[in-house]
Amino acid sequence: MTPKRTKPAQTPALDVSKELRIQKISAGTVVDHITAGYALAVLQILGITGANGEVVSIAMNVQSQKLGKMDVSKVEGRELTSDEINRIAMVAPNATINIIRNYEVHQKQRITVPDHVEGIVRCANPSCITNRERGITSRFAVVERTPVTLRCNYCQRVTSHDNIIAQLLGKSQQLAQQ
């Protein structure tokens, strides 16, 4: 018998050095072309922490043919709602939403930032009527798309991208690019 060679540094089950293959998903959503550095923000918008068993993978700052660098996020067993997609558009205006069913791309949707935004974020002006009175939905014109910047229809105050990010991610979060 030849002596058994020991390979203490390698495991046969998963050669992590070469490639990390993330398992196929049979159904779910792939969000790609996320603005580089914003994948965690997308997870946060979707309320995904991993704590509830969600099968999710993300890649940050990987090469993209179109965008230079981008992030990708892949969520199993969940198709995003239009409200979720609208919120993602605020942080990742160039993203693409791929709905997967039965291992195939069932639908591919380029995110579009609309001309007007309603109710997703609050106006940056604390004195704005939309912040002072209940039952009034915020309404903005989109003044810039990359990054998204909004002007209030009521008080004309501009809500900056940083402010939008802070609102969508929760005040305490610093995941956004500063």
Added chain:
Amino acid sequence: MTPKRTKPAQTPALDVSKELRIQKISAGTVVDHITAGYALAVLQILGITGANGEVVSIAMNVQSQKLGKMDVSKVEGRELTSDEINRIAMVAPNATINIIRNYEVHQKQRITVPDHVEGIVRCANPSCITNRERGITSRFAVVERTPVTLRCNYCQRVTSHDNIIAQLLGKSQQLAQQ
């Protein structure tokens, strides 16, 4: 010639439906066998948000032969310090650290939770001398390993796993499994 079948919903560049291959890393660290649901906690301990261009990928709640479900985190161009590994041990006591150099696993290290922990977290008892006087390093005996629970060497107060998580992730974070 047979007619070409059109597949309008598919992009030739990246067939995201089938598999998301995360690019090889030439150098860096793969943390695998992370307790399921804690990959984002590991990123947070490492201060990784993606905003600084870090090339990082994670997979959450994927199947593992050993653990049932696990998380994996892959960080390019960075070898973790022993202090970082010690902090990861508090949230992912069964993790394995793979140092990658030149596309190969240079070193594989199973995380071990030590018998005693110094200075990584604070004692849960606000009146403990380690919290009241400066220059005294916290010291704990490990009373449980999965999940990690600590007993203070000074006041004997037990610091719970939830408290440890909250400290390591910042008070406002709720990424931990509750």
